[in-house]
Amino acid sequence: VDMSLTGAVQAHLDDLTKPQGSLGRLEEIAMKYCIATGTTRPSLCKKKVFCFAGDHGVAAEGVSAYPAEVTPQMVYNMLGGGAAIDVLSRHAGADLEVVDMGVNHDFAEHPMLRRCKVKHGSANMAHGPAMSLDETLQAIMAGAELAIEAREQGYDLLATGEMGIANTTPATALYSVLLDLPVEAITGRGTGIDDERLRHKIAVIEKSIEVNRASLATPLEVLAALGGFEIAGICGLILGAASVGMPVVVDGFISSSAAVCAIKLSCKVSxxxxxxxxxxxxxxxxxxQKLGARPILDLDLRLGEGTGAAMAMQVIEASVKICNEMATFSSAGVSGKND
Amino acid sequence: VDMSLTGAVQAHLDDLTKPQGSLGRLEEIAMKYCIATGTTRPSLCKKKVFCFAGDHGVAAEGVSAYPAEVTPQMVYNMLGGGAAIDVLSRHAGADLEVVDMGVNHDFAEHPMLRRCKVKHGSANMAHGPAMSLDETLQAIMAGAELAIEAREQGYDLLATGEMGIANTTPATALYSVLLDLPVEAITGRGTGIDDERLRHKIAVIEKSIEVNRASLATPLEVLAALGGFEIAGICGLILGAASVGMPVVVDGFISSSAAVCAIKLSCKVSxxxxxxxxxxxxxxxxxxQKLGARPILDLDLRLGEGTGAAMAMQVIEASVKICNEMATFSSAGVSGKND
Known part of the structure; x- marks a missing residue:
């Protein structure tokens, strides 16, 4: 990105009819969006949420409150328009596409479904790598191509989402290794497990890291060993979007783990x-905190699918409109500060 | 409100295709909206932001960074569509009306302007009551009538906003008296004053409270002595909306002081x-914290006008759509939890 734009963007934001800085984070977001897109008057019209779906071999260890068949069931629910991400994408004025990256089910063609299946689910990471390096690269490339294609179709802003029963387990393992965080401190209840299953989940994650210890030398190896197909796909979407100068809104716990992989692969994506x-x-x-990031919203969401990202898209759009549509002090004939 | 609806609303939210409670505050907001509107399938189509404007005699004490003439200038900016609240109301899909409750300027007719002027600005509260009780009631009644009229026009949700140079000063005085909070702890920089002027502002507020000490026996007296016309108008809007069962989104520092007045006048408005x-x-x-309220957004906004309320309208609308548009487990054929 071209940081030399900062001065011009700040001067414009300060000339808008409001006390300087009084729109707080909306101004920060506008600044970041301007820098990312390389202009002081950015466009934000076409938006798209990509919801990546994949199954996880580690689900067999009993780490989730829901059975694995819920992954394809929820894909069908999304295709039918009844999932939370359908509602919130519509609300945000964003298109939604579900990407089958590795669901253990064969889907027929559907206008809202992109079939990029690498495999019918990852292997059980408690016994060895979840994916091979080739499979991982295939998923990353598929995600990257979606971003590049979206740019060609005129999209301005993308959002990530996911569906995959048990996927807080690989996400937690990725965080632990890539950000050097203790498993126990960052393992949560996912869709809602009890204390006993939480202790079991922690043990499974720790075991998975141990079992794969020999193949965690590079971020790509870590993603392959402890990730999943939808996570690799999101990682690829982020890398592809950054490569064509397109901002991406990252959803919550799972999507952020894909973002961490992308950052580790290429720091400029941040x-x-x-x-x-x-x-x-x-x-x-x-x-x-480890990333030094302050998320836009804090609504106690823990659903995934891209729901938080769809909500935040509206805040980002508001920020861009502030930048593009507000009057300036001189144009509106408003007096400045006394001093 | 009819709290007996709680069970039916919760049962519906729990039947939607997501882990129970996983949409966090969106579910809480949906619950509150359902209870307020008395239905499990609430309507949220027509939205309106009322931006109340008024001038303040206490501005003569030099408590603001901006000159008082900015109040009418910003009203014109709003009528021209170039203020932040214009941009964010449009973004939220909400109509916007500016209400002249007490600006020190005579406005011509304008389709976006409601002329409810009680007086050309409040009196200087550092020397005596800002408004008489009659003036205060007149402003409250005007605000209440706007809410009742909006209900008749089919609006589902209202938002408050304000414009009035120096109005953080009366708002702070109201909080200090009505919520028993020390002036020094809650006095801020408004549109951006320096340390010296901040100390002066604190002294002016403390003096205003002292000067009016004899007429602070009831919430109405407090509002009259230490309030302002736009604050009384917002207070009335809230009272009127509650009287016809209509939810109201309260903006930031100034609007919340009007909400506190409304709550003190009638606790059921909460x-x-x-x-x-x-x-x-x-x-x-x-x-x-004193109110036990957790605001929906935390975006470091300090502009007023209704900007934060317009942003939050979109979150409330998302919550209502979740309630109305999501599929249920049985309708979508999705499996429930394992246990």
Whole structure:
């Protein structure tokens, strides 16, 4: 990004008819969006939420409150328009596409479904790598291509989301290794497990890290060993979006783990990322602190799918409109400060 | 309100295709909106922001960074569509009406302006009551009538906003007296005053409270002595909305002081109030804590006009849509929890 724009953007924001800085984070977001898109009058019209779906071999360890068949069931629910992310994408005026990156089910064609399946679910990471390096790269490339295609279709802003029963387990493992955070401190209840299953989940994550210890030398290896197909797809979407100068709104606990992978693979992607909300999932706060990120919203969401990202898209759009549509002191004939 | 609806609303929210409670505050907001409107499938289509404007005699004490002529200038800016609240009302899909409750300027007719002027600004509260009781009641009644008329016009949700140079000063005085908070702890920099002027502002507020000590026996007297016309108008809007069962989104520091007046006048209005955001104005956090309120957004806004309320309207609308548009587990054929 071209940081030399900062002065011009700040001068414009300060000339708008409001006390300087009085729109707080809306101004910060506008600044970041301007820098990311390389202009003082950015466009934000077409928006799209990509909801990546994948199954996880580690679900067999009993780490989730829901059975694995819920992954394809929820994909169908999304295609039918009845999931939370359908409602919130519509509300945000964003298109929604569900990406089958690795669901253990064969879907027929559907206008809202992108079929990028690498495999029918990842392997059980408690026994070895969740994905091979080739599979991981295939998922990353598929995600990146979606971003590049979206740019060609005129989209201005993308958001990430996911569906995959058991996926807080790989996400937590990724955080622990990539951000050097203790598993116990950042493992949460996902869709709602009890104390006993939480202790079991922590043990499974610790075991998975141990089992894969020999193949965690690079961020790509870590993602392959402890990730999942939807996480790799989101990582690819972020890398692809950054490569074409397109901002991405990152959803909560799972999507942020994909963002961490993307940052570790290419630190410059941070300039394009908006962390949408502080998840209610235990551990997300520690992750955001480690990244030095202050999420836009704090609504106690812990659903995933892209729900927090869709909500934050509206705040980002408001910020961009402030930048583009407000009058200036001189144009509106408003007096400045006394001093 | 009819709290017996709680069970039916909760059962419906729990039947939607998501882990129970996983939409966090969106579910809480949906619950409150359902209870306030007395239905499990509430309507939220027509929205309106009322921006009340008034001038303040206490501005003569030099408590603001901006000259008083900015109040009418900003009203013209709003009527021209270039103020922040214009941009954010449009973004929220809400109509906007500016209400001249007591600006020291005579406005011509304008389709976006409601002329309810009680007087050309309040008196200087550092020397005596800002308004007489009659004037205060007149402003309250005008605000209440706007709410009742809006209900007749089919509006579902109202938001408050204000414009009035120096109005953090009366708002702070109101908080100090009505919520028993020390002036020094809750006095902030408003549109941006320096340390010296901040000390002066604190002294002016303390003096105003002292000067009016004999006429602070009832909430109405406090509002008259230490308030302002736009604050009384907002107070009336809230009372009127509650009287016809209509929820109101309260903006930041100034609007919340009007809400406190309304609550002190009639405690049942709390059931209809959504506190939109935590203002960056010093003191708002203490006020929200005292009220036991957790604002929806925390975006470091300190502009007023209704900007935070307009932003929060979108979150409330999302909550209502979740309630109305999501599929249920049985209708979508999604499996429930394992246990």
């Amino acid at each position: 300039d394009y990322l908006f962390f949408s909300h502080l998840s209610n999932e235990q551990g997300h706060r520690a992750v955001m | 059931d209809y109030l959504f506190f939109s955001h935590l203002s960056n104005e010093q003191g708002h956090r203490a006020v929200m």
